[in-house]
Amino acid sequence: MTRRLMVASLAAVTAISLGGCASSIGDSDSSSSAGTKAPGEKVTLSFSSYAFQGPTVKATEQIVSSWNKAHPDIHVNYQKVDPNSVHDKLVTQFAGNSAPDIIHDEAADIAGFSQQGYLADLTSLIPSNLKQNVPDSVWQSVTYDNKITGIPTIAQVYNVFVNTKALKKAGVALPTERNPWTWDDLMANAKKLTKGNGTYGFAWGLKSPTSGLMSSSLACGAKFVSGTSNPTMTIGKAEMQVPNDVRKMLQDKTMAPNSTSLGGSDVLPGFFGGKYPMIMAGNYVATQIDQKAPQGFDWTMIPLIKCKTQDQMSDPQTLSVARQSKHPKEAMQFIAYFMKAENLAKIAEGDSLIPVSKPAAAIMKKDLSGKNGWNVILDSAGDLVDAPWNKTTRYPEWKSDIATPAYQEFLSGKIDAATLKKRLTQGWANAKH
Amino acid sequence: MFRTRPITRVGQYAALLLYVIFLGFPLLWLFSTSFKSPHELGSLHPTLFPTDWTLGNFRTALAQDQLWSSIRNSFLVAVATSVITTIIALPASYAIARYRRNFVRTTAVGWILVSQIFPFILVVIPLFIVLRNLQLINTLPGLVIVYVVWALPFTLWMLQGYVAAIPQELEEASAVDGCGKVSTLARIVFPLLLPGVVATSMFAFISAWNEFFFALVIITDPGKQTLPLLLARYVGAEGSVNLGPLAATALIATLPSLLIFALIQRRLISGMLSGAVKG
Numbered sequence: 001m002t003r004r005l006m007v008a009s010l011a012a013v014t015a016i017s018l019g020g021c022a023s024s025i026g027d028s029d030s031s032s033s034a035g036t037k038a039p040g041e042k043v044t045l046s047f048s049s050y051a052f053q054g055p056t057v058k059a060t061e062q063i064v065s066s067w068n069k070a071h072p073d074i075h076v077n078y079q080k081v082d083p084n085s086v087h088d089k090l091v092t093q094f095a096g097n098s099a100p101d102i103i104h105d106e107a108a109d110i111a112g113f114s115q116q117g118y119l120a121d122l123t124s125l126i127p128s129n130l131k132q133n134v135p136d137s138v139w140q141s142v143t144y145d146n147k148i149t150g151i152p153t154i155a156q157v158y159n160v161f162v163n164t165k166a167l168k169k170a171g172v173a174l175p176t177e178r179n180p181w182t183w184d185d186l187m188a189n190a191k192k193l194t195k196g197n198g199t200y201g202f203a204w205g206l207k208s209p210t211s212g213l214m215s216s217s218l219a220c221g222a223k224f225v226s227g228t229s230n231p232t233m234t235i236g237k238a239e240m241q242v243p244n245d246v247r248k249m250l251q252d253k254t255m256a257p258n259s260t261s262l263g264g265s266d267v268l269p270g271f272f273g274g275k276y277p278m279i280m281a282g283n284y285v286a287t288q289i290d291q292k293a294p295q296g297f298d299w300t301m302i303p304l305i306k307c308k309t310q311d312q313m314s315d316p317q318t319l320s321v322a323r324q325s326k327h328p329k330e331a332m333q334f335i336a337y338f339m340k341a342e343n344l345a346k347i348a349e350g351d352s353l354i355p356v357s358k359p360a361a362a363i364m365k366k367d368l369s370g371k372n373g374w375n376v377i378l379d380s381a382g383d384l385v386d387a388p389w390n391k392t393t394r395y396p397e398w399k400s401d402i403a404t405p406a407y408q409e410f411l412s413g414k415i416d417a418a419t420l421k422k423r424l425t426q427g428w429a430n431a432k433h
Numbered sequence: 434m435f436r437t438r439p440i441t442r443v444g445q446y447a448a449l450l451l452y453v454i455f456l457g458f459p460l461l462w463l464f465s466t467s468f469k470s471p472h473e474l475g476s477l478h479p480t481l482f483p484t485d486w487t488l489g490n491f492r493t494a495l496a497q498d499q500l501w502s503s504i505r506n507s508f509l510v511a512v513a514t515s516v517i518t519t520i521i522a523l524p525a526s527y528a529i530a531r532y533r534r535n536f537v538r539t540t541a542v543g544w545i546l547v548s549q550i551f552p553f554i555l556v557v558i559p560l561f562i563v564l565r566n567l568q569l570i571n572t573l574p575g576l577v578i579v580y581v582v583w584a585l586p587f588t589l590w591m592l593q594g595y596v597a598a599i600p601q602e603l604e605e606a607s608a609v610d611g612c613g614k615v616s617t618l619a620r621i622v623f624p625l626l627l628p629g630v631v632a633t634s635m636f637a638f639i640s641a642w643n644e645f646f647f648a649l650v651i652i653t654d655p656g657k658q659t660l661p662l663l664l665a666r667y668v669g670a671e672g673s674v675n676l677g678p679l680a681a682t683a684l685i686a687t688l689p690s691l692l693i694f695a696l697i698q699r700r701l702i703s704g705m706l707s708g709a710v711k712g
Contacts, residue, residue, distance in 0.1 A: 046653070048653070050670075052666065052668075052669035052670065052673075053675075054493075078655075079653050079654070079655065080655055080666060082649075082662070082665035082666045082668065083668070084665070084670065085665065088646075088649070088650070089649055089650060092557060092558055092650045093650075095558045095562070096558070096562050096565045098561075098570060100653070264673075265673050268475055269476060269477040270477055272475050272476070272477060273476070273478070275477060284673065285673075287673075288673060291471045291475075292472055292474060292475030293472070293475065294475075294476075295472075
C-alpha cells in the first residue's frame with residue numbers, strides 16, 4: 001500500500017475512533033453553518049500554498065500582501081507547504097479539524113478529499129466572469145458529483161522541447177500551430193536526428209511513465225476508464241498507440257534507452273549536452289531550461305503532438321475552500337482576487353505553466369513576446385480535457401502498484417502488449433476502491 | 434605477542450580509507466554543489482569541483498526570510514529535546530538497570546521495545562488531535578513534547594546499557610566509605626556515566642534536528658518552521674529541485690551539528706565505545 005493511501009485510511013479510522021475529540025465532517029455544512037461576516041467584523045483566513053519556484057512564491061506573497069492592504073477586514077495568512085507533502089499534511093489537518101481555509105492543491109488530489117466531503121462546494125460562489133474565462137473542459141475536471149470543489153488556476157501539458165540549432169543543421173523543419181507533428185512525424189524526425197555514438201534523436205524521462213503516457217493517449221481517443229459508480233478499465237488500440245510508438249523508438253534506438261529510467265527533468269543535461277536534440281517533458285521544465293541552459297543554447301517548445309486531436313489530461317492546480325472553514329464566502333472572494341488576470345499571469349510565468357484563464361494567458365503572451373514557442377503552448381489550455389481516471393479512488397494505488405511497473409516492463413521489452421493490457425485491466429479490477 | 438603482518442596493516446588502512454571516502458563523499462559533493470552555478474549543475478559531465486566557483490547559491494539561501502528563524506527554531510527544539518530527554522532518561526535508566534527484578538522494569542523494557550515497532554505514520558493523526566486539544570498545534574513546545582516522547586524509549590534503552598556497565602561494587606564500596614545514595618550517584622555513578630549521557634543526548638539532539646514529518650504536520654506558521662521544512666521547500670513537484678540553493682542551505686544547516694560534534698567528539702567516542710563493549 002502506498003504511503004498516501006495508508007495515511008488516508010488512517011485518517012478515516014482515526015476520525016471515527018476519535019470521534020469525541022474531532023468534530024466529524026457531517027456535523028457542519030459550509031453553506032449552512034458557515035458564518036457570514038458581520039459589518040466591521042475582522043476575519044482571518046489561512047491560505048496554504050505549495051508554490052515552489054522563487055518567482056511564484058514572490059508573486060503569491062505580493063498577491064496576499066496587496067489583498068491584505070485592500071481588504072483590512074479580511075486578513076489572509078500565507079502558509080508555505082512543500083509540494084511533496086501537501087497530501088499528507090492535508091489528511092492530518094482534515095482529520096484534526098484544523099485545515100487551512102484556502103487550500104492550494106491539484107485536481108487529481110482533491111478528488112478524494114471532495115468525495116470524503118472535506119471541501120466546500122463552490123459552485124454557487126464562483127463569479128460569472130471567472131466561470132466564463134476558463135474553458136468548460138477544465139471546469140469539468142474539477143467537478144465532482146456536480147459540485148465544483150476547486151478553482152483551476154494553472155496547468156501543464158506534455159510537449160516536445162527542441163534544440164533548434166541541431167534541428168536546423170539536420171534539415172528538420174519545425175512544425176507550426178496549424179501543422180503540428182503527428183507521432184509518425186516525431187518518430188521520423190527522431191530517426192533523422194539519431195547519429196549513433198550515444199546521440200539519439202529523442203528522449204523522454206519516463207521513470208514514472210503512467211501520467212505522461214495516459215495523458216498523451218487522450219489525443220488518440222483513449223478513454224481508459226468508463227462508468228462512475230464502479231468504473232471499469234478498457235485497453236484498446238487507442239490506449240496502446242502512444243506506448244507502442246514509444247517502444248518502437250526505443251527498439252530502433254532513435255530514443256535514448258536510459259531516459260526511461262530518468263525523471264522528467266533529468267534528461268536536461270543530455271539535452272543541453274547535445275546527446276538528444278528533442279525531449280518530451282512537462283512544460284514546467286521551461287523554467288529549468290531558462291536557468292540551466294548553457295549560453296547560446298537555442299531551444300523552443302513545439303505544438304502538442306497530434307494523434308487524432310491534441311487533447312491532453314486536464315489536471316490543473318486548484319484553489320479550494322475547506323468545508324471546515326467558517327468563512328467560505330470571504331475565502332472565495334480571495335480566490336477570485338487571486339484569479340485576476342494580472343495575478344494569475346505572474347503565478348503562471350513563475351512556474352512556466354499555462355494559466356487556464358484566457359485573459360491571464362493573453363497577458364502572459366504579451367509578457368513573453370512569443371519566445372521559445374510560448375504562444376502556441378499558451379493556446380493549448382483549450383486542448384485540456386477531463387481525464388475520467390483522475391476522479392476514481394482506485395487510480396493512485398493502481399498507478400503506483402500496477403501501471404508504473406507494467407509500463408516500465410513493456411517499454412524495456414520484458415513483456416508484450418497483450419501482457420501489458422492484461423496487467424493493466426486486471427490490476428484495475430483488483431485495486432482497492 | 435600477536436603482531437600484524439605489514440600486508441594486513443596496508444589492507445586495513447586501505448579499507449579504512451575507502452570507508453572514509455564512502456562517508457565523506459556525500460559531504461564533499463554537497464560542498465561542491467553549493468558552489469556550482471545553475472549552468473554547471475545542468476552539465477552533462479559533472480565535475481567533482483566547480484570549474485567556476487560562485488556564491489550565488491549562498492546568496493539565494495541567505496535571502497530566504499526564514500533561514501535564520503528556522504535555524505534558531507531547530508536549535509531550540511533540538512536542545513530542549515536533548516535536555517528534557519536526558520533529565521528523564523537518567524534516573525529512569527538507573528532504575529531499569531539496577532532494579533532488575535522489579536515489575537516496573539519489566540513493564541518499562543516491554544514499553545521501550547513495543548514503542549519502537551510503531552511507524553511515524555501510524556501515530557501522527559491521533560497525536561495531532563491530542564496536541565490540537567491541548568492547544569499545542571503550531572507551537573515549538575508541542576513539537577518538543579512529541580520529540581521527547583519519540584526519542585525517550587531508545588534513549589532509555591541506550592543509557593541503561595551504560596549504567597549496567599558500571600560495576601555495582603563501586604557503589605557498594607562508596608557506601609562502605611560512608612557515602613549516601615545521592616552522594617554515590619553524584620560522585621561515583623554520574624562521572625562514569627558522563628560519556629553515555631553525552632552519547633544519548635547527542636542522539637536525542639540529532640533526531641530532533643533532522644526530524645521532518647512531525648514538524649510538517651504540527652507546524653504551519655512559517656516563523657515557527659524548522660530547518661528540514663525549509664529544506665523541503667527547495668524540492669518541487671515532478672522531481673524538480675533547486676539543487677544549488679538546496680545544497681547551500683543544507684551546508685549552512687549542517688554547520689551547527691558539525692560544530693557540536695567537533696566539540697564533544699572525544700567524549701562521544703569514548704561513550705560509544707563504552708556502550709559497545711560493555712553494554
